[in-house]
Amino acid sequence: MLFLKKYKRYKHPYITTSIIILIIIAFLSLFAPLLTDYNPVRNDARNRLQPPSYQHFLGTDQFGRDVFTRILYGIRTSMEVGLAVVLLTVIFGGIVGVMAGYYSQIDKIVMRILDALMAFPGIIIAISLAAIWGAGKLNIILALSFAYFPKMARIVRSAVISIKDLDYVDSARSVGAKDSRIIFKYILKNSASPIMVQATFNFALAILDEAALSFLGVGIMPPAPSLGAMVTDARTYMVVAPWMILAPGIMIILAVLSLNLLGDGLRDLLDPHLKNTLKK
Amino acid sequence: MRNYIIKRLLLLIPIIFIVAVIAFFITNLMPGDPVRVILGNMATETEVARVKESLGLDQPLIMRFFRWLANIIKGDFGESLYLNAPVAKVLIERMRPTFLIAILAEILGISVGILLGILAAVNHRKILDQFSITVSLLGISIPSFWLALMLMFVFSVRLGWFPVSGYEPFIEVGFSSFRYLILPAITLAFMQAGLIARMTRSAMLDTLKQDYIRTAKSKGLSTKIIVFKHALKNSMLPVITVIGHNFAVLLGGTWIVETIFVIPGTGFMAINAIMRRDIPVIQASIIFVAVIYVILNLFVDLSYAFLNPKIRYH
Numbered sequence: 274m275l276f277l278k279k280y281k282r283y284k285h286p287y288i289t290t291s292i293i294i295l296i297i298i299a300f301l302s303l304f305a306p307l308l309t310d311y312n313p314v315r316n317d318a319r320n321r322l323q324p325p326s327y328q329h330f331l332g333t334d335q336f337g338r339d340v341f342t343r344i345l346y347g348i349r350t351s352m353e354v355g356l357a358v359v360l361l362t363v364i365f366g367g368i369v370g371v372m373a374g375y376y377s378q379i380d381k382i383v384m385r386i387l388d389a390l391m392a393f394p395g396i397i398i399a400i401s402l403a404a405i406w407g408a409g410k411l412n413i414i415l416a417l418s419f420a421y422f423p424k425m426a427r428i429v430r431s432a433v434i435s436i437k438d439l440d441y442v443d444s445a446r447s448v449g450a451k452d453s454r455i456i457f458k459y460i461l462k463n464s465a466s467p468i469m470v471q472a473t474f475n476f477a478l479a480i481l482d483e484a485a486l487s488f489l490g491v492g493i494m495p496p497a498p499s500l501g502a503m504v505t506d507a508r509t510y511m512v513v514a515p516w517m518i519l520a521p522g523i524m525i526i527l528a529v530l531s532l533n534l535l536g537d538g539l540r541d542l543l544d545p546h547l548k549n550t551l552k553k
Numbered sequence: 554m555r556n557y558i559i560k561r562l563l564l565l566i567p568i569i570f571i572v573a574v575i576a577f578f579i580t581n582l583m584p585g586d587p588v589r590v591i592l593g594n595m596a597t598e599t600e601v602a603r604v605k606e607s608l609g610l611d612q613p614l615i616m617r618f619f620r621w622l623a624n625i626i627k628g629d630f631g632e633s634l635y636l637n638a639p640v641a642k643v644l645i646e647r648m649r650p651t652f653l654i655a656i657l658a659e660i661l662g663i664s665v666g667i668l669l670g671i672l673a674a675v676n677h678r679k680i681l682d683q684f685s686i687t688v689s690l691l692g693i694s695i696p697s698f699w700l701a702l703m704l705m706f707v708f709s710v711r712l713g714w715f716p717v718s719g720y721e722p723f724i725e726v727g728f729s730s731f732r733y734l735i736l737p738a739i740t741l742a743f744m745q746a747g748l749i750a751r752m753t754r755s756a757m758l759d760t761l762k763q764d765y766i767r768t769a770k771s772k773g774l775s776t777k778i779i780v781f782k783h784a785l786k787n788s789m790l791p792v793i794t795v796i797g798h799n800f801a802v803l804l805g806g807t808w809i810v811e812t813i814f815v816i817p818g819t820g821f822m823a824i825n826a827i828m829r830r831d832i833p834v835i836q837a838s839i840i841f842v843a844v845i846y847v848i849l850n851l852f853v854d855l856s857y858a859f860l861n862p863k864i865r866y867h
Contacts, residue, residue: 385568393846
């Protein structure tokens with residue numbers, strides 16, 4: 274893969290740092306049940322609001338639940354939502370973007386609709402949709418994907434347009450390659466870089482927005498562990514139990530920061546021209 | 554240029570139409586029958602039917618959409634189901650704190666962002682660059698609701714510099730009204746500053762590589778003059794785009810920040826409306842943000858022509 278080859282040559286420091294942090298986070302969320310003896314949702318009335326100690330590494334919350342355990346399961350939820358949203362936006366944004374970019378007959382209409390969709394800030398669309406469909410993991414994933422796919426579609430579209438009239442695509446067409454073959458074999462393969470960069474930023478955004486939705490009470494429903502909902506709980510106890518609010522916040526920042534860093538690194542590495550094309 | 558402006562204005566019509574379609578259908582798919590919510594559980598079927606008829610809810614969705622659209626064009630967003638007032642009037646009343654927060658945040662974000670961006674570009678690959686990159690990355694990575702609570706905890710609860718929450722209008726208390734708005738504005742400004750600093754830095758780095766900058770340098774001009782007199786203006790184009798695109802994000806951010814600081818603006822109203830299924834208010838709030846986004850971006854596009862005569866429109 275192009276990415277690995279380039280990475281071996283340049284060893285971008287952003288990418289190295291962020292990938293190390295992300296691997297640790299992925300490890301924590303994958304093996305959460307093995308890393309802690311506590312249950313993330315079981316109450317323990319005797320150990321309410323305990324400060325950090327040897328038994329409770331990051332203290333306990335107002336129901337006596339271990340904060341460290343809830344963070345592990347919370348970041349697990351964030352990663353699940355983020356991954357699913359990235360997958361769905363790449364699929365839907367990809368389909369719409371390729372259609373609009375490749376078939377110029379429908380381009381104008383699709384673009385007008387995407388323009389209108391992009392007039393709504395993602396978080397507003399997501400809040401409204403989550404409120405319609407009700408709280409829950411699947412609904413947030415769908416709401417966030419719906420909010421993010423227009424931007425992905427536009428990026429795919431402009432990549433497709435910049436590639437579809439290049440000589441090598443023309444020659445493939447002239448020897449009789451079908452549209453589907455041209456799209457998959459030549460166009461998508463060569464527009465992978467901007468898609469990867471945007472997907473990384475979408476991952477970061479999805480984690481932030483899932484937390485915001487859960488914070489507002491239209492996301493993951495309690496008692497299921499979610500970093501955003503933990504902040505809602507912690508709000509009331511901010512003065513007596515500051516560890517409750519610090520821990521989930523720092524976890525979100527770590528995950529989002531390393532994803533943004535990775536996005537920046539990928540952009541530098543894969544797309545030296547992207548900066549110029551964005552400006553036009 | 555005039556033709557271009559007319560063309561862009563005409564293009565607003567289909568976009569705002571689609572915006573209205575989205576706003577209408579999103580809100581009308583909401584679960585929970587608003588009539589049942591108004592009347593309570595004890596209402597009989599005939600009562601429900603009567604209220605539905607009086608609200609026009611018994612007609613097919615498409616018919617309702619066009620009647621609703623016609624009313625909106627006349628500036629009538631309907632009656633709020635809870636506030637007992639016309640939505641348009643409430644929205645206008647509630648706009649003031651929202652706009653004050655947004656503008657304060659935007660001014661703060663732009664000045665800090667551009668300053669950080671310039672510092673980073675001028676000191677490329679030095680400590681100041683690293684510092685500025687870190688701050689701007691933090692700006693786009695810290696969840697605004699968490700930052701809001703942290704600021705509230707430190708500056709209101711512990712230090713007591715600002716009120717913890719609430720709002721008093723400017724007309725009643727004068728300038729001390731701003732004490733309620735500063736923390737919300739800083740919360741939103743932090744993210745804006747991050748976005749703007751990143752864009753300023755990369756645009757500035759591109760500009761500083763240009764030939765005319767080298768000429769200016771070889772003439773012996775000081776860095777200060779080169780940066781502020783020659784480079785800055787030419788790096789502003791992408792920065793203005795970022796500002797235009799993100800003002801709507803900022804308004805979206807007021808939904809969360811106003812809810813945390815209990816400021817009776819449009820965002821607080823929107824979140825409450827969503828929790829109570831107050832459909833006319835939700836529709837108006839969504840359209841409000843989208844229309845501001847569309848208009849602002851028209852201005853951004855038009856400003857290109859003024860800033861860069863090289864860009865020709867046909």
